[in-house]
Amino acid sequence: KEYFFDRDPEIFHCVLNYFRTGELHLPTSVCGPVVKSELEFWGVDEVDIEECCWSRYATWATTLQALRKLEEDRKEHFQLGEYPEQNFPSDFREFRRRAWKFFAQPSSSVPAKLYGIVSLTVIFLSIFSFCANTHSAFKVVDVHAGDLDLVHNATGDGEYSRWVEGGVRQSNSILGDSQRNGTSDTTVKMVAHPALHHLDVGCLVFFVLELLARFLVSPSKVKFILMPMTIIEFMALLPDLIDNLARLLSATYAEHQTI
Numbered sequence: 001k002e003y004f005f006d007r008d009p010e011i012f013h014c015v016l017n018y019f020r021t022g023e024l025h026l027p028t029s030v031c032g033p034v035v036k037s038e039l040e041f042w043g044v045d046e047v048d049i050e051e052c053c054w055s056r057y058a059t060w061a062t063t064l065q066a067l068r069k070l071e072e073d074r075k076e077h078f079q080l081g082e083y084p085e086q087n088f089p090s091d092f093r094e095f096r097r098r099a100w101k102f103f104a105q106p107s108s109s110v111p112a113k114l115y116g117i118v119s120l121t122v123i124f125l126s127i128f129s130f131c132a133n134t135h136s137a138f139k140v141v142d143v144h145a146g147d148l149d150l151v152h153n154a155t156g157d158g159e160y161s162r163w164v165e166g167g168v169r170q171s172n173s174i175l176g177d178s179q180r181n182g183t184s185d186t187t188v189k190m191v192a193h194p195a196l197h198h199l200d201v202g203c204l205v206f207f208v209l210e211l212l213a214r215f216l217v218s219p220s221k222v223k224f225i226l227m228p229m230t231i232i233e234f235m236a237l238l239p240d241l242i243d244n245l246a247r248l249l250s251a252t253y254a255e256h257q258t259i
Contacts, residue, residue, distance in 0.1 A: 011038035018044060026053040032060025099217040103210075119210070126203040129196050139190040197247075204240045211237070 010027055018024040101108050106116035132138040218224035
C-alpha cells in the first residue's frame with residue numbers, strides 16, 4: 001500500500017531526518033507558525049528542536065505578539081470602536097450608537113455610503129476652492145475697493161464707464177483724449193471671485209458641523225478629542241475659521257465706519 005500526505009515537503013525532510021538521526025533542525029526559509037503546524041501534525045514536540053535552530057524558531061512568537069500589540073495600540077489611538085453593550089440601552093443611547101456607526105463605518109448602510117460620497121465631494125470642492133483662489137482665471141475686479149476710480153473704456157465711441165467708491169457704475173460721454181484711449185487713472189485691484197468665498201464658507205460649515213456631530217455621538221468624548229485624526233482635522237479647519245472670522249470683523253468695522 002502507498003500512503004500520500006499532502007504536507008509541506010521541506011518540513012517533512014526535517015521530520016524524516018529527526019526520526020533517522022534524533023536531531024531536529026529547521027530550515028530558515030519557513031516561518032514559525034508553519035513549522036509549529038507541521039510538527040503538531042507529525043507528533044513531534046517543539047522542545048526537541050536543536051539549540052542552534054531554537055532561537056530563530058522562538059522569535060516568531062515574540063514578533064507576532066508585538067505586531068498584535070502594535071495593531072491594538074493603533075486602533076486605540078485612531079479608532080474609538082463600538083459602544084459598550086448594555087442589556088437595556090436607552091433610546092437616546094441607541095440613537096448615538098447608530099449615529100456613531102453611521103459616521104465611523106461608511107460601509108455599514110446605504111445612507112452611510114451616500115454620506116461618505118457627499119463628504120468626499122465636499123473635500124474635493126474645498127481643494128478646488130483653495131486652488132482656484134490663487135489662479136488668475138478666477139479673479140475679478142474688486143468694486144468695493146475704496147481707492148478704485150476709472151477702470152476701462154467699455155466702448156470705442158467716447159462713452160466711458162467707471163466705478164466710483166461704493167460700487168456705483170457711471171457713464172460719461174464728455175472725456176479727454178486720454179480717457180477716450182481707455183487709460184486708467186488708478187490701478188485696478190483684482191480679487192478672487194465671490195462665489196469661491198461662498199463655496200469655501202459652505203465647505204467650512206459642513207466640516208465644522210460634521211466634526212461637532214461626531215464629537216456629540218462619540219463613545220468617549222475625551223478619547224475623541226485626543227485622537228490624532230481629530231487634532232489634525234481641527235488644525236486643518238483652524239486657519240479657515242480665523243480667516244473667515246477676520247473677514248467678518250473687517251466687514252463689520254467697515255460698515256460701522258461708513259455709517
